[in-house]
Amino acid sequence: MLQYNTLIVVRGVTSPFYLGNAGLNHANKVHPLMLRSKSRVFHLIIMGLLFVGVTATNKAHALPFDPLSVGLFEGDQFRLAFVTSGSRNARSADIADYNAFVQSQADAGSVTGSLGLTWKVIGSTPDVDAQDNTGTNPVSEVGVPIFTLTGNLIADDNADLWDGSIQSRIGITQDGNLNVILTYTGTNFNGFGLGRQSLGGGDDRDVMSGTTQTGEPVGVEWIQNITIGRDLFAGYYALSEKITVPTANSDTAVSEPAPLALLGVGLVGLACLRRRRQRA
Template identity: 40%
Template sequence: MKLQLGIVSAGVALATLGTSAAQAAFVVVPTDLAPGDQYRLVFVTAGTRDAQSLNIDDYNTFVTNQATGGTPGIDTALDTALNGAGFDLSTITWKAIGSTSAVDARDNTGTNPSSTGVPIYLIDGNRVANNNADLWDGSLQHPINRNNLDEISSHNRIWTGSNETGQRTNLSGYAAYLGSDSTLGVRTGDRSLTDSGWIARSSSLFFSSWGLYAMSSVLTVPVQPEPVTVPEPSSLLGYITLGGLMLGGAVRKARK
C-alpha cells in the first residue's frame, strides 16, 4: 500500500513539474531589460483565416482574439502569463503585421522607421529586432516562429500583404495586399525565415487559410514592489517569548 502511494505521489510530482515547465516557457518580460524599460512582443497566430477582407480591423480583431482567448477553443495562456507578470491586460492591444489597400503594416503596428521605436521580442524571450528600423531592414535577429500557445507554428506561410519594408504591395507584377483578389494572389511571408522572406516570400489566393503575425502595443517592464521584511524564525520565537513574559507579568500584577 505504501509503495502504491509512493508511486502516485511521484506521478503527481512529475505531472506538476511538467505543467510548471510548460508554463515557464513563456517569457513575456525579457531578461535583458530592467524595470521601466519599454518593448513589444510578437508571435504568429495558432489559428488561421482567409485574406478576403479589405478592412484591417478584421485582422486586428483576429490576432487580438488569438492573444486573449477571445476565440472559442483558443488557450488563454499568453494572457495568463502577462497577468502573472504584473501587467494590466486592459492596457494591452494587439495588431496584425499586415497591409491592406488603405494601410501599411508598419503603420498599422506603429513601427514606421520614421520613429525609433523599442526592442521587439518573441514570446520566448528571443529578441527579434532592436527597433523599428531594424525590423524593416530585411533581416531579423530571430524568426517569428512561435504561436500564442508558445509552440513552434505548424504552418510556415503567413498572410502579410506586404513587401520587405512593411508597405502594401501593388498589383503590377507582384502579389498584392490583404483583401486583393488579384490572380497573382496575396503576399505571404515564411515564419521560419529571418531574411526579407519572413514577410515577403510568396503568395496565395485570398480564400486560402493561413496565420498572421501579431504585435503588442508598447509594454513597460513592471517595477516590482519592495519585499516585506519578515523576522527570522529565531527572532520571531524570541518576540513571542518576550511577549508571553510581559503578558504574564501584567496578569500577576493585576491579581495583587
C-alpha cells in the same frame, strides 16, 4: 460647514504621499491617507481618478519571461510578437478585420490570454501599411525591442524590424507552441503594402505571404516569401502594444499608454466618501 473626507489605503507607501494641492490637508504622513477638503467636487474627482486607475490595473499582467534576463532594465519598454495558431483567408480589404482576428487569437491563448494587451496584425491592406498599423514606422514612431513569447529578440527597434531581416523567426503561437506555416502579410520587407498583393488587394489576386520556416538570422522571407491564393487559410503575425518593464516594487508590467491610469497603480482596496458636519 460641511467637510468631506476621502480615505485612501495605499499599498507599500513608506514615505509621505502628496497630491500637490495647496488647499489639501494631509492628516496622516504614512498610509492610510486622509484627504480633507471642503469641496465635494474635489473628492468626486479624486474618486473618479482612483476608479480609472484601479480599473486600469486589471490590464497589468505577468510576463511570459523575465525581461531582465534578456537585457532590459526597469522602466524600459518593449513589444511581443507571435504567429497565430488559427488561420483565415485574406479576402477582406479592411485592416480592422485582421486586427480583430489576431486579438481574438491572443485573448484565447494560454500564454497571451492573461496579458491584457492590445494586438495588431503585421500586415497591409491597400489603404494601410503594416508599419503604420502596428505603430512601427521608423520615421514617425519611437522604436523599442521586439521579442517572441519565449524571449528571443526579433528586432532591436522599428528600423531593425523593417531593414530586410530579423534576428529570430516569429514562430511561437499564442499558446507557446512552435508553428511552421505560411502567414498572410500582404507586405514588402520594408513594412509597406504591396498594392494588389496586399490583404484584400484585388479580385482573384494572390496575396503576399511570409513563412515561419526559416533559419536564423532571418531574411525577407519572414514577411515577403511567396504569393498564395487569398482564399486559402493561412496564419498571421501579431504584434503587441508597448509594455513597460515592472519596477522592483511591483510584480506586473503595465501596458502603454495610460496616463490617468498611472494614478491608480498601487492604490487598492478602499476609497470611501464620508461626510460630516463641523462648526464654521
